[in-house]
Amino acid sequence: MLRCLASLLLVFGIVLLAQPAEASSDFSCGPGYTLVQREYNGCNNSAILGPGNDTRANLLLLMHDAHPQSASRYDKRGTALFEWRSIRSNFFPDPDYGESGYPYRENSRCGSNDDGKAAYESAVNSAQGVSAEEKATLIAIPNKYEPECAEFGMREVAYKITMDGINSPAAREFAAYLRGAFGFYDGDFVAAAKDFASLSNAKNSWVRETALYMAARTELNRAQETAFDEYGSFAGAKAIDQSIVGAAESGFGAYLKTYPQGSYAASARGLLRRVYWLSGNMAKLAASYRAQLGGTGKLTQADLAEEIDLKLLPLFGNGVEAGDPVMLAVMDLMRMRDFGGYGEKRITRAELESQRAIFAKQPELFDYLLAAQSFYVDGRPADVLKIIPDAARQSRMSYLQFSRQALRGLALEAVKDSNARGFWQQLLGGSALPYQRPAVELGLAMNMERGNALDAIFATGSAIEDTDVRQILLQNVAGPELLRKAAVDKSRPAHEREVALFTLLFKRLSQGQYAGFVEDLNLTPAGAATEGWFYDLRESEKLPVGMFKAGGKKGEFACPHVKDSAATLTKAPADIRSRLCVAEFLRLNGFDNSVFDTAPEADELGGTKSRFSGSAMSRLEVYKSVIVNTKAPAGDRAYAMYRAVWCYGPSGINSCGGKGVDIAQRKAWYNQLKREYPNSEWAKKLRYFW
Amino acid sequence: MSKVDAADYDSFWLWAGVRPQPVLKQARTIYLHYAEIRQIDPDRLEVLRPQMPRLQRPDIWLVLRIETLRFPGALMDRVITELVHWRDAGNKVAGLQIDFDARTRFLSKYAAFLAKIRRQLPKDFKLSITGLLDWSANGDPAGLDDLSAVIDEVVVQTYQGRKTIFGYAGYLKQLGRLRVPFKVGLVQGGEWSEPPELQSFPQFRGFVVFLVNPERAD
Numbered sequence: 001m002l003r004c005l006a007s008l009l010l011v012f013g014i015v016l017l018a019q020p021a022e023a024s025s026d027f028s029c030g031p032g033y034t035l036v037q038r039e040y041n042g043c044n045n046s047a048i049l050g051p052g053n054d055t056r057a058n059l060l061l062l063m064h065d066a067h068p069q070s071a072s073r074y075d076k077r078g079t080a081l082f083e084w085r086s087i088r089s090n091f092f093p094d095p096d097y098g099e100s101g102y103p104y105r106e107n108s109r110c111g112s113n114d115d116g117k118a119a120y121e122s123a124v125n126s127a128q129g130v131s132a133e134e135k136a137t138l139i140a141i142p143n144k145y146e147p148e149c150a151e152f153g154m155r156e157v158a159y160k161i162t163m164d165g166i167n168s169p170a171a172r173e174f175a176a177y178l179r180g181a182f183g184f185y186d187g188d189f190v191a192a193a194k195d196f197a198s199l200s201n202a203k204n205s206w207v208r209e210t211a212l213y214m215a216a217r218t219e220l221n222r223a224q225e226t227a228f229d230e231y232g233s234f235a236g237a238k239a240i241d242q243s244i245v246g247a248a249e250s251g252f253g254a255y256l257k258t259y260p261q262g263s264y265a266a267s268a269r270g271l272l273r274r275v276y277w278l279s280g281n282m283a284k285l286a287a288s289y290r291a292q293l294g295g296t297g298k299l300t301q302a303d304l305a306e307e308i309d310l311k312l313l314p315l316f317g318n319g320v321e322a323g324d325p326v327m328l329a330v331m332d333l334m335r336m337r338d339f340g341g342y343g344e345k346r347i348t349r350a351e352l353e354s355q356r357a358i359f360a361k362q363p364e365l366f367d368y369l370l371a372a373q374s375f376y377v378d379g380r381p382a383d384v385l386k387i388i389p390d391a392a393r394q395s396r397m398s399y400l401q402f403s404r405q406a407l408r409g410l411a412l413e414a415v416k417d418s419n420a421r422g423f424w425q426q427l428l429g430g431s432a433l434p435y436q437r438p439a440v441e442l443g444l445a446m447n448m449e450r451g452n453a454l455d456a457i458f459a460t461g462s463a464i465e466d467t468d469v470r471q472i473l474l475q476n477v478a479g480p481e482l483l484r485k486a487a488v489d490k491s492r493p494a495h496e497r498e499v500a501l502f503t504l505l506f507k508r509l510s511q512g513q514y515a516g517f518v519e520d521l522n523l524t525p526a527g528a529a530t531e532g533w534f535y536d537l538r539e540s541e542k543l544p545v546g547m548f549k550a551g552g553k554k555g556e557f558a559c560p561h562v563k564d565s566a567a568t569l570t571k572a573p574a575d576i577r578s579r580l581c582v583a584e585f586l587r588l589n590g591f592d593n594s595v596f597d598t599a600p601e602a603d604e605l606g607g608t609k610s611r612f613s614g615s616a617m618s619r620l621e622v623y624k625s626v627i628v629n630t631k632a633p634a635g636d637r638a639y640a641m642y643r644a645v646w647c648y649g650p651s652g653i654n655s656c657g658g659k660g661v662d663i664a665q666r667k668a669w670y671n672q673l674k675r676e677y678p679n680s681e682w683a684k685k686l687r688y689f690w
Numbered sequence: 691m692s693k694v695d696a697a698d699y700d701s702f703w704l705w706a707g708v709r710p711q712p713v714l715k716q717a718r719t720i721y722l723h724y725a726e727i728r729q730i731d732p733d734r735l736e737v738l739r740p741q742m743p744r745l746q747r748p749d750i751w752l753v754l755r756i757e758t759l760r761f762p763g764a765l766m767d768r769v770i771t772e773l774v775h776w777r778d779a780g781n782k783v784a785g786l787q788i789d790f791d792a793r794t795r796f797l798s799k800y801a802a803f804l805a806k807i808r809r810q811l812p813k814d815f816k817l818s819i820t821g822l823l824d825w826s827a828n829g830d831p832a833g834l835d836d837l838s839a840v841i842d843e844v845v846v847q848t849y850q851g852r853k854t855i856f857g858y859a860g861y862l863k864q865l866g867r868l869r870v871p872f873k874v875g876l877v878q879g880g881e882w883s884e885p886p887e888l889q890s891f892p893q894f895r896g897f898v899v900f901l902v903n904p905e906r907a908d
Contacts (some may be wrong), residue, residue, distance in 0.1 A: 085730035228741035231710050231722060535793070650828075650867075652860055 033081065033472055033605040035443050036410055038338035038376060044081050047435035049329075049368070049403040051336040051376050054084040058330045059305040060091070061399040062365075063293060064433075066326075069301065078435035079468055080442040088302045090434060116181070117142055119263070123206035129170035137165050138174050142181075173202045177211060184214065189222040213264040216251025219244055220271060223278060237280030245279045273307070290324045325362045328355060332369050336376040346377045368404050375407060381414035392423055394430035402436050409443050421447045428463055438466040445469045446605050449477065454611065458486055467492070471499045471538050472606045476599055479611030480504060480516060487523050497525075498543040502534065505548045506596060509582060511614030512573075514566040517548075521563055524549040537595060553588040557581075557639050576626055576636045583619040583643070592619075592655045618658030620647050627669065634677060641673040642682035648690040666690065692883065694854075694876045694899060701873070701898040703753070706738035708901050721751045721787055721818075721845075721898060724772065727765060729757035735765045742776050750781050751818060755789040759803045766810055773815055785816030785842065794824045797833025805840045816842040820875065823848060823861040825868075838870035845898050849877035852902055859885050871895045878902050 037044045037052025045057040053061075069091050078090065124130065124138045166175045180195030196218060199211035223244040229235040252268045252275065259265060269288070276285035292304050308327065332355070335347040352366075352373055359366035367387050374383035388404045397405070405427055412420040424444035431437040441464050448457050448464075454477065457464045464470060474486055474496070486492070486500035501523055508517035528546030537543060551561045559565065559581035568578040586592070596616070600607040626632050626640035645666050647656035654660045670689035677683050696702065696711065701719040704710060714720065725737045743750060752773050769786065777783040788807065792800040808817055821844040825834065837844070846865065848858045854877060862885050865872060871893050876882055877900045888894055 083730065085728065089730065229710060230744050231704055231714070231720070232739045232741040232743045233704075233710055234740055650864065652863070653857075 032601055032603075033442065033469075034446065034603060035080070035406065035439060036603070037081075040334075040337055043083050045084060045087065046081055047078070047399060047402060047433070047439045048406045049333060049399065050372060050407075051333050051338070053333070054309075055330050055334055056084050056302075056305040056309045057087060058333055059308060059326070060087060060301055061403075062326045062329065063301045063305065064091070065398040065400055066293065067301070076434055078438055080435075080438040080466060082435065087435065091302060119206075119210075120177075120181075123204070123210075124174055127170055127174065127204055127206075129168055129203075130174070131168065131171070134166055134168060134171040138171060138178070141178060170204060173199060173204050173207045177207050180211065180214060180218075184218055184221070187221075187225075189218050189225070193218045193222070209259055209262055210264075212251075212255050212258065213262070213268060216248050216255055216268070217271065219248035219251055220275060220278075223248055227278060237278060240278050242279055245275055249275045249279070286324060286327065289327070293324070293326060325359045325365060328358055329365055329369055333372065336373060338376070347373060349373055349378065364404065365400055368400060368407070371404070371407055371411075375411060375414075381411035384408060384411035385415070390423075392426040392430075396432045397430045397436070399433065399436075402431065402433070406439060406443070409440075413443070413447065421451065421453075425463065438469070441466045442469055442605060445473065449473065449605065449608055454478070455482060458482060458489075460491075467496050468538060469605060471496055472600070474500045475503050475537050475595075476606030477608055477610045477612075478503070479613070480508065480513065480520075482611070483507075484520065484523065487520075495538075495543070498528075498545050499537045501545045502537065502543045503596075505545070506591065507612045507614075507616075509548070509562070509566065510586065510591070510596070510616045511612065512569070512617065513614065514570045514573075517566045518563055518570070521549045534590065535595060547589060552585050555584055555588050557584055559584050576629070576632050579622050580626065580636055580639060580643075582617065583622050586617065587619060587643075592657075597657075616657065618656060620644060620654065620656035620658035620660075623647070623656070624658075627672075634680070638673060638677040638680040638682045641669045641677075642686050645669050645673070645686060645689045649688065650690060652690045663689075692881070694878055694880050694882045696878050696899050696901060699876075699897050699899045701896060703875070703898060703900045705900070708903055711901055713901075717748045719749045719751070719784070719898070720745070721753050723753045723755065723789075725769065726755045727757065727761050732758050732761040733765075735768055742772070742779055743781055744779060745781050748782065749784040750776065751784050751787045752776065753787045753789055757790070759790070759800070763810075766807065770811060770815075774812070783815065785818060786811060787818040787820065787845070789820045791822060794822065794828050797825065797829050798836050801833065801836035801840060804837065808840045818843045818845065820844070821846045821872070823855060823858060829867075834868065838868070841870060843871045843873060843895065844868065845873045845875045847875040847900075848882070849875065849880050849900065852877055852879065854880035854882055859883075862888060865894070866891050868893055873898050875900060 032044070035046060035048060037046065037050060040052055040054065045053045047061065049058050049061055078087070120142065121139050124135050127135070130138070166172055176195050176199055180192045180199070183189070183192030183195060186192075193215060196211040196215035199207055200215075202208040202211060223240050227235055227240050229239075249272065252272045255262065255268050256265060256272075262268075273285060273288050276282070276288065289304070289308050332347055332352065335345075337346070349370070352369055356366060359369075371384040371387040374380045374387070384407055388408050390405075390408065391401070392405050392408070394401065409420065409423050409427060412423055421444065424440055424447060427440045428437065428444070431440050445457055445464050445466075448454065454473065456462060457473065458470065458478075470486075470492070474483060478486065478500070483500045483504035487497055487504055489497060489500075501520075504520055504523075505517065508514070508520055524546055528549070529542040529544045530546040530550040530552075532540060532542055532544040534540050534543055548562065551563075557580065559577075562582065562585040565578040565581040565585070568575050569582070572578070599610075602608075623640040623644035626637055627644060629637070632640070644656075647654050648663075648666050652663075666689045670686065673680075673683045673686060696713045697716075700717055701721075702714060702717055703721040703723065704714065705723040720743075722739065722743060724739045725735050727735060752769070754769055773783055773786060786807075788804070790800070804817065804819065811817060817840065819837075819841050823846060825846075846862075846868075848854055848862070862874070865874075865888070873895045874888065875898045879902060
């Protein structure tokens, strides 16, 4: 299943992209920010049909092309990369369930009792030939009974109860129904089946219809009894009694024949799909999905995508044919994934060619698959340009059309075609559907970043509007002048300004641009947060940009305000106390092993050389330089030794950057501190070395 | 450097989607992945195990994976109901394990959340959590103590995906700082060389192996 794992040492993580993030989300899923996604990790879906996409996302995009849904109230623009759940809730938002949580789903038969009860009561109340006392009795019984689904023997009790005071034939029908229902929830399927079967000619129409439906459900549940192993996992079709499944299939078929628009028709169709799955009848299962894909069903496209993904797709290739171009395309894309040596055989051109007939009605989809295979598997981007003609200039594109052109763009980049940038710009115009435009902006931004046009990305009127794209660039590659501009750009969201300013002030300080640091403090807006976490600049709700101007946390080593240390260093760059105090600021305020210590890969957005081109201060190097300086004041030198040892505490791993030293050196510093400054508070405090 | 062979161990995680392996028959403890509460859908309990287990011998833990600490209390009620059902069906249910990747700096906040769970959980079920290697090295002592007060065990995970985390040995050295019983989680097929001092930590309680589906070789 999907498992995006928290990164351990790295704190560079990306969380939700489409919904506003809550403060301090602890879960991170970090896609590399690029349109070329060769592996599946659950967080890197894009509007481009491809191997990196979740199969459900690919399915949903293709289904949307066939039957466009109105993109919801949430986010028509979307983001360049997203999780399945984001696009799912974007197109099909769930209602707000409040404190009680999402209602029990029909994964077990016990979940369906609430709805059934309401319908039952309504039917009883409107029944002919049932006295008022009988109605009261019939309604009281289920209210006393909450099926735990684990208690046995309820049936006997219910039987006694129901027969008291139930005399009229009409009331007895309801009583028999109740017996069946209790048996069903009890797990006594054989008895329940008898009760329901006895109602096949019931006079009351609600009882007759419901019993016919419940009879089939009973068989289905009876079939499932042996379907799960001792761990609760599905044991497969071979573990099931196929004659019972067959009875369930006939039962649902009979129901749908008699009540094609009946109250339980949608449920019956859904359960028929489960029957096909249980019986291993993939041909029928695929056919029913095709019918749903054709738009005749009530399932949302998202639910359908999930169900197909869960139930049908894993079975292809084991003697099961997809037969349907959409499902086959999704499988083919999955087989283009780069598994990095896990042994999965990736799809070949020859195999794709053998599928041509299935795509007879969808030649553009087929061509896209050929092109994608050339790009992702065979590594022949030039073939993409031969297979897919340029059609970037459109007013509106389906996801397939968009994918075809976007793949062209990626191929142009791969062959270093000088027209790539112009191509992306043309593609912007027709990128109207959700998630399309941000994807193009990502492609264009990467091109410009590598093409000496970083400043143009941030110029007025720039086509690059996606704030994630801009923030990644600001954080990783923007130089001081660009950051200064971006820090005050009122036309951009506040958070983007915060990212710019935070990055600017940190890098100024860390890279020793002290005059610039002092001056840029003036860009701090009034009311800026002075505290807060910044594991992921893009995700923190309120970046503590005010931290620098306010001075940050204080430690035990006496330091002035960090701006004073910086001011001193502009005039006297070797000043020991000031250097130690800048190091203190970085240490106390969370800059060890911070997000700034990592950079995107070279083939990702923000992966080029930073235009903030100095080298970051290493606390360890500062301490080393003070330690070797025998003329340094005693208090400073002792503290430097103390801190140098602590760089490796408590894990034995250096958290101060710079060039590491071996444990013998740490021990030597420890001894030196004790020996040379025995009365200093630092020597007294230092009890270990690591 | 050798690879983890599940047959050498007797405690396992069985995750949703992982097919049961014969080695489970020798299990003394099984951590069964039951459901998830996801960040983007915090109102929904995503049940991933279609049926409850029916096992006589091993101790079973019901594992709930969560991606957020903010979800309706009713969802925890359902999990507890399921725990009781499992036990009523004859399983030896040891308790509930929460699988959550808590940031090392937020251990106190996580401990407060777990204290709430502990109060809700019936007394005869234990509370276990998975843990990150990083906690023992960089977790602040107060946060670790807060955690220790509410949980019965932590299983420290040495892997991500199918791979053992690089440099695990350095972190495991620090596990002596944990004041709560702990186990070490390994991944089937991952690289592993047992650090010599591990068995000497008084709180060490053994290993748990995360089973993975065999890779398809074609």
